[in-house]
Amino acid sequence: xxxxxxxxxxxxxxxxxxxxxxxxxxxxxxxxxxxxxxxxxxxxxxxxxxxxxxxxxxxxxxxxxxxxxxxxxxxxxxxxxxxxxxxxxxxxxxxxxxxxxxxxxxxxxxxxxxxxxxxxxxxxxxxxxxxxxxxxxxxxxxxxxxxxxxxxxxxxxxxxxxxxxxxxxxxxxxxxxxxxxxxxxxxxxxxxxxxxxxxxxxxxxxxxxxxxxxxxxxxxxxxxxxxxxxxxxxxxxxxxxxxxxxxxxxxxxxxxxxxxxxxxxxxxxxxxxxxxxxxxxxxxxxxxxxxxxxxxxxxxxxxxxxxxxxxxxxxxxxxxxxxxxxxxxxxxxxxxxxxxxxxxxxxxxxxxxxxxxxxxxxxxxxxxxxxxxxxxxxxxxxxxxxxxxxxxxxxxxxxxxxxxxxxxxxxxxxxxxxxxxxxxxxxxxxxxxxxxxxxx
Amino acid sequence: xxxxxxxxxxxxxxxxxxxxxxxxxxxxxxxxxxxxxxxxxxxxxxxxxxxxxxxxxxxxxxxxxxxxxxxxxxxxxxxxxxxxxxxxxxxxxxxxxxxxxxxxxxxxxxxxxxxxxxxxxxxxxxxxxxxxxxxxxxxxxxxxxxxxxxxxxxxxxxxxxxxxxxxxxxxxxxxxxxxxxxxxxxxxxxxxxxxxxxxxxxxxxxxxxxxxxxxxxxxxxxxxxxxxxxxxxxxxxxxxxxxxxxxxxxxxxxxxxxxxxxxxxxxxxxxxxxxxxx
Numbered sequence: 001x002x003x004x005x006x007x008x009x010x011x012x013x014x015x016x017x018x019x020x021x022x023x024x025x026x027x028x029x030x031x032x033x034x035x036x037x038x039x040x041x042x043x044x045x046x047x048x049x050x051x052x053x054x055x056x057x058x059x060x061x062x063x064x065x066x067x068x069x070x071x072x073x074x075x076x077x078x079x080x081x082x083x084x085x086x087x088x089x090x091x092x093x094x095x096x097x098x099x100x101x102x103x104x105x106x107x108x109x110x111x112x113x114x115x116x117x118x119x120x121x122x123x124x125x126x127x128x129x130x131x132x133x134x135x136x137x138x139x140x141x142x143x144x145x146x147x148x149x150x151x152x153x154x155x156x157x158x159x160x161x162x163x164x165x166x167x168x169x170x171x172x173x174x175x176x177x178x179x180x181x182x183x184x185x186x187x188x189x190x191x192x193x194x195x196x197x198x199x200x201x202x203x204x205x206x207x208x209x210x211x212x213x214x215x216x217x218x219x220x221x222x223x224x225x226x227x228x229x230x231x232x233x234x235x236x237x238x239x240x241x242x243x244x245x246x247x248x249x250x251x252x253x254x255x256x257x258x259x260x261x262x263x264x265x266x267x268x269x270x271x272x273x274x275x276x277x278x279x280x281x282x283x284x285x286x287x288x289x290x291x292x293x294x295x296x297x298x299x300x301x302x303x304x305x306x307x308x309x310x311x312x313x314x315x316x317x318x319x320x321x322x323x324x325x326x327x328x329x330x331x332x333x334x335x336x337x338x339x340x341x342x343x344x345x346x347x348x349x350x351x352x353x354x355x356x357x358x359x360x361x362x363x364x365x366x367x368x369x370x371x372x373x374x375x376x377x378x379x380x381x382x383x384x385x386x387x388x389x390x391x392x393x394x395x396x397x398x399x400x401x402x403x404x405x406x407x408x409x410x411x412x413x414x415x416x417x418x419x420x421x422x423x424x425x426x427x428x429x430x431x432x433x434x435x436x437x438x439x440x
Numbered sequence: 441x442x443x444x445x446x447x448x449x450x451x452x453x454x455x456x457x458x459x460x461x462x463x464x465x466x467x468x469x470x471x472x473x474x475x476x477x478x479x480x481x482x483x484x485x486x487x488x489x490x491x492x493x494x495x496x497x498x499x500x501x502x503x504x505x506x507x508x509x510x511x512x513x514x515x516x517x518x519x520x521x522x523x524x525x526x527x528x529x530x531x532x533x534x535x536x537x538x539x540x541x542x543x544x545x546x547x548x549x550x551x552x553x554x555x556x557x558x559x560x561x562x563x564x565x566x567x568x569x570x571x572x573x574x575x576x577x578x579x580x581x582x583x584x585x586x587x588x589x590x591x592x593x594x595x596x597x598x599x600x601x602x603x604x605x606x607x608x609x610x611x612x613x614x615x616x617x618x619x620x621x622x623x624x625x626x627x628x629x630x631x632x633x634x635x636x637x638x639x640x641x642x643x644x645x646x647x648x649x650x651x652x653x654x655x656x657x658x659x660x661x662x663x664x665x666x667x668x669x670x671x672x673x674x675x676x677x678x679x680x681x682x683x684x685x686x687x688x689x690x691x692x693x694x695x696x697x698x699x700x701x702x703x704x705x706x707x708x709x710x711x712x713x714x715x716x717x718x
Binding site for chain 1: 449450451452453454455456470472473476477480483484487552554555556557558559560561712713715716
């Protein structure tokens with residue numbers, strides 16, 4: 001066994017979250033704070049100072065990556081993915097632990113870092129390439145490939161500020177794709193650009209990892225990309241490493257909350273999808289299908305009822321409760337909310353169960369996740385949970401066809417009827433073109 | 441590609457408390473990046489303005505005219521027997537370089553946050569490129585100065601050989617102050633409002649519009665703690681043949697070097713927090 005390309009040992013990153021007074025983003029505040037320091041020191045000694053709060057964005061994360069492996073990093077917002085990538089890219093310094101990386105590292109946390117709008121495409125390729133760590137002659141040698149990949153030959157001497165956003169992204173990714181690092185760190189960059197180009201990027205990334213035996217760390221919310229590209233995946237949850245395993249295993253854990261119980265629904269009191277520091281208002285979520293009993297498998301057109309258990313400090317007037325439904329790729333498909341309903345909820349008690357009923361749209365079969373959020377009338381978030389629960393939409397011949405339906409065909413199923421009218425004959429319900437024209 | 445050469449490189453990422461040494465090797469390895477950043481600063485500056493390169497001529501010439509009318513003619517400021525326009529222009533040469541460089545360097549990190557939060561590169565290069573970008577302007581100003589000298593019939597002596605040293609000294613002082621202010625501005629955002637005032641005050645503490653000889657001799661050495669005192673006085677001696685004030689120049693040289701060392705180390709010390717606070 002060769003020595004690992006990346007080995008991470010007990011990595012942690014501490015942020016100090018300041019409450020109200022103790023945040024010196026301005027020099028004036030820093031001076032004021034310096035003047036008040038003795039007082040604060042005194043309070044700290046007495047233990048009455050609550051203005052600073054420690055927040056571990058990442059804690060105790062250890063894993064190793066062998067050369068040539070493509071590892072997906074999966075987790076909800078705030079799970080620590082970006083922090084991990086920033087530490088491994090040497091952008092931020094860890095608070096504890098260490099990481100050893102062997103080989104030339106390139107990180108791609110943003111497409112087109114350092115692009116200057118006033119400079120031409122050609123100039124930006126050199127500038128960006130250099131910022132990404134390429135040597136001048138390396139860029140010169142790959143210049144034609146980069147331009148061909150981005151398909152911007154005609155606009156090479158145009159300032160990039162005149163580029164369409166698609167061209168801009170294509171050029172920026174093309175530069176990055178032609179880096180030849182031994183370790184490539186990529187964050188969510190594929191979330192931009194059109195579908196066709198995303199496919200090419202995925203292809204290029206696959207080529208990078210397979211062709212050169214390169215090690216790739218890849219953060220994505222796009223589970224399809226993770227399962228297509230990665231040989232292994234790591235699930236982060238609230239700054240800690242929750243699971244290190246095969247992509248299928250990790251994606252499954254990511255999509256289905258571990259605390260699921262068919263009878264009572266999902267216990268939301270310590271849901272991993274809730275941003276750190278939020279008070280848990282949502283207590284439980286139960287999905288009920290057409291029959292009225294709890295289930296997680298639904299059919300298009302089903303009447304679905306969600307029971308949301310809430311616990312607040314006090315009754316709340318005009319609560320704004322929203323539920324968003326996402327497909328397995330993380331795209332929001334639809335949302336239902338109190339404020340989108342003709343009869344908004346006027347008030348909820350401190351402890352209550354809120355029910356919402358809707359008709360399930362004809363969704364493409366697969367797994368869907370639910371995000372829930374609660375905000376007060378003034379718009380302040382009181383609680384929010386990403387992927388609070390999940391359900392499956394089953395295929396039940398909704399379209400009445402035996403032909404398989406693929407995701408490429410679209411996200412909703414639409415039943416259709418087809419009729420053919422011969423040009424010379426008049427069928428019922430369809431008239432020849434000339435008779436329509438003469439009426440106009 | 442030459443992967444054999446780099447395959448053995450190992451990066452260790454861990455917390456580094458205290459002062460951090462400068463990684464000269466890394467800076468040398470990525471020197472091309474510095475060149476690209478300097479080139480970008482220069483080409484963007486001239487692409488964005490309508491006047492382009494003419495700006496580099498107009499700015500010092502216009503300042504010189506205003507100063508000549510106000511301080512030379514109205515206030516009758518002494519100028520060591522040299523026509524006031526070229527006297528003040530010789531002072532403006534290093535001063536305008538320094539004020540543009542320090543102003544640009546101090547904003548460079550805040551205005552290019554993506555370079556701090558989205559990528560790793562030797563961050564020293566970002567303010568350093570802003571300083572280096574001013575060299576073209578300086579060259580253009582020198583061209584204008586040559587014309588002025590010819591017009592006033594001033595022939596420089598051997599002292600002109602000291603000009604490269606004085607330019608280097610100006611670079612050292614600008615870089616030192618620029619690095620420290622860049623690091624401070626990232627952490628304390630309102631510093632950017634302080635800097636223009638600081639630069640203005642600094643100009644009046646420097647002998648741009650007046651000769652150093654206006655200050656009593658015993659105070660001159662103390663005044664030269666400000667590197668610009670020795671530099672501006674040196675520029676006048678080198679170009680216009682005024683007597684050299686070597687103690688002041690030595691003092692200013694020492695202080696410029698201290699400023700650079702402080703700037704480098706302060707920058708390195710705060711650098712690790714840039715991505716967290718930017």
